[in-house]
Amino acid sequence: MPRQSAVEIAERVRVQAERSGAQEAESYLETSTTSEVRLRQGQIELLQQSVVQGLGLRVLRDRRMGFLYTTDLRDAVLNELVNRTLALTNQATPRDENKIAEFLAVTQTDLEIYDPAVVQLRVEDLVRFARTAEESAFAQDKRIQTTRDVRCGTASQEVFFSNTYIPRQTYRATAVWLSATPIATQGGQKREGTFIDRKRFFGELAKPEQIGQRAVERALARLGAAPVPSARVPVVFSAEAAGLFLQNLFPAFSALNVIEQRSFLAGKIGQAVAGPGITIVDDGTMRRGLGTRFFDGEGVQTHRTVLVDRGVLRQYCHSAATARRLNVPPTGNGLRSYDTLPAITPTNLYIEAGSSTHKLVEEVPLGLYVTGLAGFGVDTVSGEYSQQVDGQWIEKGVLTKAVEGVTVAGRLDEMLLGVDGVGRDLEFRSNVASPSIRFKQLTVAGGA
Amino acid sequence: MSRRDFLRRGAVITTALAAGLPEAVSFLNPKAAEGALMGIGQELRDVLNEETVNRILQEALARGGDFADVFAEQRFRTAVVFDAGKIDSVTYGYPRGAGVRVVRRNQTGYAFSDELSYSSLLDAARVASTVVETQSRTNPIDVTRRNPAAPFTLVAPEPMMPEAAKLDLLRRMDAAARSADPRVVSVRIEYVDEVRDVLIGTSDGVYVIDRQYITGISCAPIAQAGGKRGSGLATLGGRIDSTYFERVDPEGAAKKAGLQAARLLEAGPAPAGPMPVVVGPGWGGVLIHESLGHALEGDGIRRGTSLLSGLGGTRVASPLLRVVDDGRWPNGRGTCAVDDEGTPSQRTVAVEAGVLQSYLLDKQNSALLGLRSTGNGRRMSYRNWPIPRMTNTYIDVGTSEPVSLLNGITKGFYAAELGGGSVETTSGNFNFAVREGYWIENGKLTRAVRGAILIGNSLETMQRIEGIGTDLVVDTTRGTCGKDGQSVPVGVGQPTVRFSSITVGGPSI
Numbered sequence: 001m002p003r004q005s006a007v008e009i010a011e012r013v014r015v016q017a018e019r020s021g022a023q024e025a026e027s028y029l030e031t032s033t034t035s036e037v038r039l040r041q042g043q044i045e046l047l048q049q050s051v052v053q054g055l056g057l058r059v060l061r062d063r064r065m066g067f068l069y070t071t072d073l074r075d076a077v078l079n080e081l082v083n084r085t086l087a088l089t090n091q092a093t094p095r096d097e098n099k100i101a102e103f104l105a106v107t108q109t110d111l112e113i114y115d116p117a118v119v120q121l122r123v124e125d126l127v128r129f130a131r132t133a134e135e136s137a138f139a140q141d142k143r144i145q146t147t148r149d150v151r152c153g154t155a156s157q158e159v160f161f162s163n164t165y166i167p168r169q170t171y172r173a174t175a176v177w178l179s180a181t182p183i184a185t186q187g188g189q190k191r192e193g194t195f196i197d198r199k200r201f202f203g204e205l206a207k208p209e210q211i212g213q214r215a216v217e218r219a220l221a222r223l224g225a226a227p228v229p230s231a232r233v234p235v236v237f238s239a240e241a242a243g244l245f246l247q248n249l250f251p252a253f254s255a256l257n258v259i260e261q262r263s264f265l266a267g268k269i270g271q272a273v274a275g276p277g278i279t280i281v282d283d284g285t286m287r288r289g290l291g292t293r294f295f296d297g298e299g300v301q302t303h304r305t306v307l308v309d310r311g312v313l314r315q316y317c318h319s320a321a322t323a324r325r326l327n328v329p330p331t332g333n334g335l336r337s338y339d340t341l342p343a344i345t346p347t348n349l350y351i352e353a354g355s356s357t358h359k360l361v362e363e364v365p366l367g368l369y370v371t372g373l374a375g376f377g378v379d380t381v382s383g384e385y386s387q388q389v390d391g392q393w394i395e396k397g398v399l400t401k402a403v404e405g406v407t408v409a410g411r412l413d414e415m416l417l418g419v420d421g422v423g424r425d426l427e428f429r430s431n432v433a434s435p436s437i438r439f440k441q442l443t444v445a446g447g448a
Numbered sequence: 449m450s451r452r453d454f455l456r457r458g459a460v461i462t463t464a465l466a467a468g469l470p471e472a473v474s475f476l477n478p479k480a481a482e483g484a485l486m487g488i489g490q491e492l493r494d495v496l497n498e499e500t501v502n503r504i505l506q507e508a509l510a511r512g513g514d515f516a517d518v519f520a521e522q523r524f525r526t527a528v529v530f531d532a533g534k535i536d537s538v539t540y541g542y543p544r545g546a547g548v549r550v551v552r553r554n555q556t557g558y559a560f561s562d563e564l565s566y567s568s569l570l571d572a573a574r575v576a577s578t579v580v581e582t583q584s585r586t587n588p589i590d591v592t593r594r595n596p597a598a599p600f601t602l603v604a605p606e607p608m609m610p611e612a613a614k615l616d617l618l619r620r621m622d623a624a625a626r627s628a629d630p631r632v633v634s635v636r637i638e639y640v641d642e643v644r645d646v647l648i649g650t651s652d653g654v655y656v657i658d659r660q661y662i663t664g665i666s667c668a669p670i671a672q673a674g675g676k677r678g679s680g681l682a683t684l685g686g687r688i689d690s691t692y693f694e695r696v697d698p699e700g701a702a703k704k705a706g707l708q709a710a711r712l713l714e715a716g717p718a719p720a721g722p723m724p725v726v727v728g729p730g731w732g733g734v735l736i737h738e739s740l741g742h743a744l745e746g747d748g749i750r751r752g753t754s755l756l757s758g759l760g761g762t763r764v765a766s767p768l769l770r771v772v773d774d775g776r777w778p779n780g781r782g783t784c785a786v787d788d789e790g791t792p793s794q795r796t797v798a799v800e801a802g803v804l805q806s807y808l809l810d811k812q813n814s815a816l817l818g819l820r821s822t823g824n825g826r827r828m829s830y831r832n833w834p835i836p837r838m839t840n841t842y843i844d845v846g847t848s849e850p851v852s853l854l855n856g857i858t859k860g861f862y863a864a865e866l867g868g869g870s871v872e873t874t875s876g877n878f879n880f881a882v883r884e885g886y887w888i889e890n891g892k893l894t895r896a897v898r899g900a901i902l903i904g905n906s907l908e909t910m911q912r913i914e915g916i917g918t919d920l921v922v923d924t925t926r927g928t929c930g931k932d933g934q935s936v937p938v939g940v941g942q943p944t945v946r947f948s949s950i951t952v953g954g955p956s957i
Contacts, residue, residue, distance in 0.1 A: 040554075040751070047579040048558045050831065054543065070542040071562035072522075077542070080488055085540050091615055093534035123578070148753050148874070183753060183874060190755070192874045222875075230721045230957045260532055260634045261672050262679075341537055375879035376868040377901045377953070381670060381679045382712065384899030386953045388879035404877060407903055407953025409720065443955045445720030 006031070007160050007168070009073050010055055017082050018164060022059035022089075024100045026163035028297060029055050030338040035123060036153030039130040045149060047123060054338035058298075059085060060100060064092040069339040097321040101299040102165040108302075112288045115201040118154050118174035126152040129178055129208045136212030137182040143223070144216055148181035148192055161299055171294050176202050180212050184219035191225070193218025197429045200288045221371070221392070225402035227447035228393055234367035235408055235442040236360045236394070239425045241370045242434035246280070246351060248378035249412070250432070253282075253307050254344040255322035257380070264383030264412055265313060273313045275419035277354050278437075280308040282317055284332050284347030291347035291431030297336030302347060305331045311417075319344050351434040354422025360438045362397040363421070368444050369394050370408065383412045406446035415439050485645050485659075486524040488542055492564075492647040493657055496520055496546075498591050500566050501649035504548060505588040508573035509651060513552040513580045515811065516573070516588065517650040517789065520546035520564055521830040523642055526607065530618045530637040533626075538611075545830040548572040551812050552580045554750075558833040588651035596656065596785045596792045599776030602689040605661040607641035609690050614639060617698060618665070624699035625669040625682075628706025631713060634670040635706075639663075646788065650811075654790035662687050662781065662937060664925065667702045671709035678712025678898070680705035681883065686779040686924030686939075708865075708884055711896055718885065718900030718954025724860035725902065725950040726853050726888065730921035731866060733940035736771055736843050737929070738871040738878040739906040740764075744773075744798050744806075745931075746813035746824070746836040748873050755876040755906060756804060764804045765910035768846060771799035773808055775823050775839035779924045781937035782839030789825035789834050796822045802910075810836045828934035835932060840924075840939030846916025850944040853915045860888035861952050863902065876906035879953075901953040909950060917944035 010027040017025040031053045038046040056069040059082075066089030068081045130152040137144055154176045161169045179196035195215035197206040206214075237245060257263040265273060274280075284302025286292050295301050298320050306314050318326075319334035319342055334342035361369055370391040377386040386409035392399040423436035496504075501518050508516035522544035529536040546569055547560030557579030559572040618637050625635045641663040648656045664685040671678045682705035684698055727735055740756075748754030756764065765771075775793025777783055784793050789811050798806050809817070810825030813836055826837040854862070862885065869880025882900040886893040922941030929938045 044555055044579060046556045046558065046833070047576075048833070049575050050547075050560045052545070052560075052562045052831070054562065065537050067537060067539040068541070069539070070544075072542060072544050072564075077488060081540060081542060085538075088538045088540065088611060091535060091611060092538050093536070095534060095536070146752065148751070190753070190874050192753075192872070227951070232957065260636065261670050261677065262634060262636075264677065339541060339543060341539070374870050374872070374877070375901060375903075376870070376881040377879075377899075379679075379881075379899060382677045382898060386718065386881075386899055386901045386955070388877065388901065388903040388953065390877075404875075405903065405905065405951065407720070407879075407901055407951065409718070409899070409901075409953055409955040411955070443720055443957055445951060445953045445957065447722065447951075 006053055006073060010160060011162060013057055013078050013082060014162060017057060017059050017086065020082060021086050022061050024060040024164045026058040026100050026298065027055065027161065028336065028338055029160040031158045032155060034153060034155040035126065036151060037123060037126040037130055038149045038151045039127065039134055040147055040149045042131065042134065044127060056338040059089055060098055061086065061089050063094040063096060063098045064089050065098045066092060067341050097324040099324065100163050101320055104166045104169060104295055104299045104301060106294045106301055108285055108294060111285060111292050111294060113173040113200050113292050115174045117202040118176045119156050121154050121176065121202065132208035133178060133180045133212040136209040137180055137216050140213055140216040141220060143184045143186055143220065144182045145185060146183050148183060150180045152178045161295065163299055166299050169295060169299070173293065174200055175290065176205055178205060178208060178211050180215040182216050182219050184223050186223045189223060191219055191222035193222065198290060200290060204288065222390060222402055222404065225390060225404035227405035228403050228444065229447055230445045232441050232443050234364045234438060234440055235444070236364065236367065236369045236436060236438045238369065238371045239423065239427065239434060239436045241373050242351065242437045243430065243432055244373050246349060246434045247432040249380060250346050250349060252380035253317050255316040255318045255326065256344055258316050259322060259325060262381050264380060268313050271313055272311045272417065273413065274308055274311045274416040276311040277422040278308055278311050278416065278419050279306065279352040281306050281352060282333065282346055282349045286348045289348035289431065290428065296332045296334045297342040298334040300330045300332045300334060302332035317344050317346070346432055349432045350426060351422065351437065353424045353426040353435045355424060357423035357425045357436050360421045360423055360436055361394055361399065364394045365396060367394040368403065368408065369399055385410050385412050385415060406444055408442045408444055410442045415442065485522050486643055488524060492520050492522065492645050495564050496647055498593065498655050501591050501655060502588065504569050504573050505649065505651045507570050508548050508550050508577055509586055509588055511577045511580050512585050513550045513577065514586055515551040515651055517549050517648065518546065518569060519788065519830055520647040521644065523644045525640065525642045526611065528615065528618060528639040530622060532634060533622060535615060547830045548576045549833050550576040550580060554816060555579050556812065556833055560830050586651065589653035591649045591653055591655035593655045598785050599783055599793060600778045602661060602687065604690045606663040606688045606690050606692060607643050607661050617693060621667050621698050621702035624702040625667055625706040628703045629671060629710035631671040631673045631710050632669045632706045633672045635667065637665065637667045639665050648788065648790040650790050656786050656790045658785055660784060667705050669706045669709045671713055673713050676713050678709045680708035683926035686781055687783055688779055712898050715896035715898040717956045718897040719861060719887070719952050720954045720957045722949045722951045724857045724948060725952065726860065726862045726944060726946045727866065728864045729917065729919045729943050730941060731923045731926060732863065733842050733923065733942040734866050734869050734880055736942060737838060737841050737940045738869040738880060739909055740771060740799065741838050741841045742871050742873045743876065743906060744808045746807050746809040746817065749807050750813045750816050754873050759804050762804060763802050764907060765799055765802040766913035767802040768913050768916050769799055769802050769910060770797065770844035771841070772797055772844050773838055773841045777840040777922055777939055780840035780922065780939035781924055781927050782939045787823045787825045788827045789821065791821045791823045791825060793823040793839065808836050808838060810834055826936050828936055832934045835934065837931065837936055838929065838938050840922055842920065842922050842941030843916065843943065843945060845918055845920040845943055848915040848917050850917035850919045853917060853944050853946040854888055854891045856891060857888045858890055861900070862886045862888050862893055878906060879903040897954065899954060903951050903953055909947060912948040913945060914948050915946040919943045
C-alpha cells in the first residue's frame, strides 16, 4: 500500500476510535524493508527480501488501556477491530498513570540515523561483501575449511506517530550488517567464531576483509580449549562479553521492575552499586547510534540518561507510565514495534570507556579472560549470576591456554562493586556496548 | 521484550530455549478451517484457491529451481497482562501476510509481504526466483487439496472462550499466588491465545489449509524479605480446549509458584564443580532439547556443522536412552497436523538404545541428504522460511523407580525444575539455568540452593546417563525455541534422569 494512504488510514482510525468512545488514542505505523543474503562456501544459500507495514493503535477510556495491531489495513477490518478493542478495554483496570503524551517538541535537528547509501545497496553488493568476507576467512588459516555462513543485510524503516494531542511525527532510519561465522577444525575438534558489525551508515561498517579476519581469530582461539580447575580468581570480560553482560543486566534498571520489586537495584538510588570506574549511560540521542531515534514509541522525546555515575546509582529507565507513577521526568525508553505495547527498553546503552585495556590482563597473576558467554544465568530479580563461559587462562599477566566447559558465578551486587578495571576499547557494533572490564574475584567452576 | 525490533543485535548464532511466555501459536482441526477467522478477515481459500496457487508456483519456478511453495497466514491473538493485581493491558492482534519460496539445491530465495493478494504474491514469486542461477527447470505439479488427519481433537478450543472467563481465571490465579506466603510481594500474569490459519501450496502438489489453536499463561510471583528476592513460575496451556482448566487446577499451580518464590528466600548458594546430578521430570526435558535435539536438526547435519553429522547408525549416548520427537503429542505446543511445508507430522524415534536412528528433517535438507522429510519443517510466521525444528521432544520412559535414582549419591545435585538453556551445535557445549535445585546428601534431598546452572558437552553428558525413571512427563505449557531469529512453540519432556557427572556452576567451591 502506498505510504501516503497508509498514513491517512492511521490517522482516520485514530479519529474513529476517539469518536467511538476512546478519550485518547495513539497511532503508530511502521513500514520496514529488509534484504539479507547468506553465503556459504562461495554460494548464495539464502536471499530474502520483504516489505512489511503494520499499524498499532492504543486506546484509553476512563484510564483503561486497550491495544490493537494488524497488517490488514482494509476499512472493514479496522472498523471491526477498533470496536472490539474498545469493548475489551472496558474490562481492563483503570490506572492513574494511563495517559498518553500531550506534548512533543523534538529539539534535535539531525541525529544521522538515515543513510541513503544503505538504501541504494543492491543485492549484488551484499553478495559481494559477503563473498569477500568469506574469502578472507578462508585465506587466513588452513584450519578454516568451512563456514556456518556469512550474512549481509540492510533494513530501512519509516515510523509515523500521532495521538490525540500530538500531530503527525515521522522519522526514517537505516541499518546495515555483515557477519561471518567460520569453523576451525583441528583433529576431531570443531569450533566456530562469529564476528558481526552493524551500523546505521554504510561508510562506518567494518571492511569485509576485517570481519572475516576477526571471526577467524575468534574461532582459532577456541581450538584445544579445556576446563580449568575450580577457583576464585580475578575475571576479565572482553568488550564483547561485557556488552552481552550489560544487555542481560538491563532489566535491573527498568523502573517497572524496580516498582514491582523485580530488580536487585530497587531502593538503591544514591548508593554505590558498582566500582568507581563504572559509569553507565543510556543515550537515545547519540549521533548515528543503532538505538537512536527522535522520540520513543509513545511520543516522548529521547534523552541521555546517566544511570550509574562513577559507581553511584542515579536513575532508572522509564516509560511514560512509570515516570508518572514515580513523579519524575520520562527518559524516552518506551520503545516498541507496531505489534507491541511500549516497554522499557535500552536505546544506546553503554559503559563509558576507562583508561587502559592492556593492564586489565597484565595486572592479573592468575585468572580468567572471558570472550564468550552463554545461557540464562543473569537473574536481575534475585541478583544471582552464573553463566557458561569460554576464553583464555591468565598466568602472570599473559594469556596462556584456551578454556571452555567452565562457569563463572557470583552475586551481581558484589560483582559490580568489585569491578576494579575498565578498558578503553568501547566500540558500538550493537545498541548495547561496553569496554573490557575486570571483576576483582568470581568463582570459576570447572573440572575436578 | 520487543518481538521484532529490526535494530536489535543481528544474527543469532546459538540456539536457545527460553522458559516463559512466548509467541503464541498452533493446533488444529483441518476441517474447521472454514469461515472467516474469529469473524475478521477472509477465508484464506477465498484469497488463494488452487488455481491462483498454481499460477504463483509457475511464476516462482519460471527461471528454474527444484521446488517452490506459497505460505499464507493469518492469526487472531488475544493478550492480557495482569500485573500488581490489576488488568494492565488488553490486546487484540491480527497480523497476516504471505511469502513465496524458491529452492534450488542448497539455495533458497524468499520474499514476503503483508499484503495477501494474488498480485503481491506474483511479485514475491519473481523476487524469490532471482536466487536461482540455473537453466534446469522443474514444472510444478498442480496442487490438490489434502486433509491430513488431526493428531487429536479439540471440541471447544480454549481461544474461542469468552474473554470474561479468561480474565476471571487470571484474577483467581493472582489471588492464589499471593495467598501462598505473606512474603509474596508481586505477581505478574501474562495470557496469550491465538487462532492461526495457514494455507500451504507446494510445487510437489500439496494444497493444505489448517486452523491451529494455542493458549499460554505464565504466572510469575516474586517473594521478598530481608533484602533477598526469589521468583517462581507457573505455566499453563498448550493446544487445549476449555475443559483443560478443570483438569489442571490453575489456582494450585499459581500457589505452588508462590511457594517456589518464597522457598528461594531460605535457599543457600549453589555448589560448584562436577558432581552426580539428577534432573526431575517434565520441563527438565529442555536438557535433551539442547544437548541432542538441536544437533539432530537437518540443516546442521547437511552442512556438516553439527556434532552428529555422519554419525547415523552409531552409538552416540548411553544404551538406556531413547529420544523421540513427536509432532502429534496431545495438546503439545509443538503439535500440528502438518508442518509449515504441508508434510503430515509424525512420531520420529531419533535415538534408540543410544544409537542415532533418524535426523529431524524438512523438505530441502532431506532432499540434499537423499532422505524424506520427517515433518519438521517449521517457521515462525509468513516472514520466515521453514527450517528444521523440533516439535515435542522427549527422553522416553525408563525402568527405574524415580526415588531410587537418588540412592548411593553421597554428595550431588538435584534439579527439580530447570529454567532456559542454550547450545552451540558445532561444539555441543550446552548450558541451562536451574529454577529449583537441592543438595543431595547420602541419597536424600537436603538443602534448597539458588542460582545454579548446569553445563556440559552433549556427547559426553549423554554417555553419562546412569538411570531413567518410569515417570515420563511431556510439558505442553512453556517451551519456546529460538533458532536463527525464529521462535516457535515446542514441547519437551523426560522422566527423572540420573547422570554420573555434570558440572554445576555456582559460587560455592
